[in-house]
Amino acid sequence: xxxxxxxxxxxxxxxxxxxxxxxxxxxxxxxxxxxxxxxxxxxxxxxxxxxxxxxxxxxxxxxxxxxxxxxxxxxxxxxxxxxxxxxxxxxxxxxxxxxxxxxxxxxxxxxxxxxx
Numbered sequence: 630x631x632x633x634x635x636x637x638x639x640x641x642x643x644x645x646x647x648x649x650x651x652x653x654x655x656x657x658x659x660x661x662x663x664x665x666x667x668x669x670x671x672x673x674x675x676x677x678x679x680x681x682x683x684x685x686x687x688x689x690x691x692x693x694x695x696x697x698x699x700x701x702x703x704x705x706x707x708x709x710x711x712x713x714x715x716x717x718x719x720x721x722x723x724x725x726x727x728x729x730x731x732x733x734x735x736x737x738x739x740x741x742x743x744x745x
Contacts, residue, residue: 667675677683
């Protein structure tokens with residue numbers, strides 16, 4: 630048997646079943662009870678919303694996405710910048726000629742400038 634007749638039969642049976650499922654079963658008394666009619670999409674949405682396995686799988690998917698982002702983060706570029714400043718104060722002997730001359734003379738004649 631080929632695929633087409635099987636699919637046609639399956640579609641025909643599912644349509645026939647859906648048409649009879651829309652009616653209430655005979656002998657079922659629903660007077661005074663709240664009856665809610667659902668479309669197939671609403672029934673599937675309600676089943677997915679109330680199914681704990683589906684909710685756990687959604688959390689697992691988010692967890693795996695987070696793990697993937699964490700693992701890929703190793704390859705993110707890292708930039709570093711360092712800023713420093715240094716200041717050194719040294720006496721400038723060339724600005725004051727008297728002290729420069731005195732330093733030169735005291736280096737040449739250390740005994741001449743000592744107090745006795």
